[in-house]
Amino acid sequence: MRSRPSPSGPARRVAALLAVAALVLATACSGDDAADAPPRATAPTPTTAEETPPMTDAELAAETYVAGYPLLVSTRTLQRFGGLIGVNGLFWQTALSGPETRVIVAPNQDTLYSIAVLDLRAGPLALTVPEIPDRYHAYQLLDTWTESFAYVGTRATGGRAGTWVITPPGWEGEPPAGTHQIEATTPLVFLLGRFLVDDEADIPHVLALRDQISLQPLGALTGDTDAPAPPPLGDPAGAPQAIPTDASAFTELGAALDVVAPTTPAQRDLFARAEAAGIVGRDGAPPTADPALLDEAAQAGHARIGRGAAGTGGATGWSAPGRVGTYGDDLDQRALVARIGWGANVPEEAVYSVARTDGDGAPLDGSVPHVVRFPADARPPVDSFWSLTAYGPDMFFAANPQGTYAIGDRSPALTEEEDGSLEVVVSHEEPPPRADGTPRPWLPVPEGRYVLMLRLYLPQQAAIDGTWTPPPVEPVG
Structure with missing residues (x-):
């Protein structure tokens, strides 16, 4: 039986909740055998010493x-979503996030979400995905300790078709022939799918995929329909x-x-x-x-944990939380990311940077026009796409008459300068046109304070290791 959207709760309220992936930073690379099994993200070397000194x-x-x-944040999040959309069934976002999306901070306008709360205490689940060769997508599997332990999608499995059997810890069965096993690290898992969408007109093309994607108990494949229901969350x-x-x-x-x-x-x-x-x-x-x-x-x-959150700023005003998604025994980093960006993926899938100040250290304010300039030889290094998104100081979209909250390499309005660079004017008032009369690429922002987020999907190594960094947000004039 194919998973369908849950009727629980008003659709708009649930769609807003889907922005839970707001500050995500995402997945690991695939080789030629990616279809055979989704690669696990590589955990960093544990930082805990072999001999821990005595504690009071x-x-x-x-x-x-x-x-x-992190366990408390995850448990509450899964219980919250489970109460809204149920467990072990896919729920699809059907509209782009907008100013009304005010439940989870920092929604994006790049992807539609397909999510599920997986409760494996009742047994394995099977995720079936068709071949999707020409649209960025990723299903992230996040355990209850906030570890991103497996992925299915464009990079992780090459966009190939397949069925992935997600099994609980300690499961001793055999997945059906022709399927691929994902061994979950905890019995409760958050499944977060992201599907690239160009604009409103592109949404029906994404939603057409949901009829080809299913999440069902393993018994639906094997003929064993006696699996018990999981206990309440x-x-x-x-x-x-x-x-x-x-x-x-x-x-x-x-x-x-x-x-x-x-x-x-x-x-x-x-x-x-x-x-x-x-x-x-x-x-x-x-x-x-x-x-x-x-x-x-x-x-x-x-x-x-708060001291860690306060120390994430960069010298140019841009900040990123560093290595996320896999933490080993680094308790502080795991807790920090659970606080400022629950659901974070590993950087190989996406790198997210946030700016609250300009290159001079002044707080970003819409009354002062700024420009973000990417030189021709230093554009965001990605193998998929990138976007620059504006938020109010509360990290939600601030409504504007243009209905524009992000601009990126897929935006028709983002045209090159004569020297091949890309310049985005960030201001409350519309900027004057170029000397040749063509409009300047413009990202509207509130009249007062605002925040910028730069998202790089499938970033190249230069963005992952910090060789490439975002240019400062520079005041105009």
């Missing part, structure tokens, strides 16, 4: 908060980005650990020590440690 209970609790923060304790900063965080963490086990040796060791110290309870039991100690530890852990 307060230090251990703060470390536990940082380590558990439950209701989220709060908003994903409002993780508590008191002792209740550790109670919530214990409940999450009852469902999702740690996946790295450092995680297992840390949470075992935390349980022994009464910092987290298991099997429904509350923590037994001093609540005042846990309150202080939660505040210390939250502040530690």
Whole structure:
């Protein structure tokens, strides 16, 4: 049975939620045998020392908060989406995000999303995708610890047709002949598909693909229809980005650990020590440690994550969170990205940079015209496409009469200068035309403060390793 859009909730509300991939930064490369199995992203070398010095209970609790923060964000996010669209069925975004998209920050206008909450506690699921040779697409599989562990799509599997059987941890069965197994690292997984869309007129072409893409229980392929329904996900304790900063965080963490086990040796060791110290309870039991100690530890852990978020700015005003999507035992980086960009992919799929100041360090303000100039020999190095998007200071689209919120290499309005460079005027007021009377490429922004995001899809190595960086946003005149 082919997966269909869920009727749960108003369509506009759910479409807005699909912008959850807002700050994503994405996937790994494929070789000639990509169709045989989607490559796993390569994890960085663990940063945890072999011998961890003894910690006080307060230090251990703060470390536990940082380590558990991504799990709490993911659990709340999956519960939230599961309540809206159900589990184990695909839901498709059917319209581009706009100013009304105000649930998850930084929506984009480059892709339509196809998403699902996978609950593998009831058994494996089969994702079937047709050959899609001429449209960028990627299905990202994100585990509950925010690890991007597998991909299916243009780069990861070459756009080839196939069926991928997504199996829970510890599954000992055999996938059907002719299918490809993806071993999930946690029993709960977020499946996030992105499909390139050029404009409103292109949307029907993308939506035509949904009749050829299915997500179904493995039993639908094998004839075994007796698979039980997964247990309820439950209701989220709060908003994903409002993780508590008191002792209740550790109670919530214990409940999450009852469902999702740690996946790295450092995680297992840390949470075992935390349980022994009464910092987290298991099997429904509350923590037994001093609540005042846990309150202080939660505040210390939250502040530690916040310090990382405050330190992501670059010298040119552009910032990027560095290596994301796979984290090994780097607890701080994992928690930081869960806070500022949950759902992040590895950079081989996409690199995202954000600017809040111009090249002189002044905050970006629409009352001052700026220009982003890409020299002819230094355009964004991509194998797919790139876009420059403007947001209000709250990271949502600020409505403008033109209805223009992004410009990029697919935009008809982005024409070359005489020297072959690309110049985008970023301003509240429409800029004067060029000397020859042709309109200048223009990205409208609010009259006051605004933020820019540069997205590079399938970036080349120069963008991944930082050899190429975005040019400063320069004031005009």
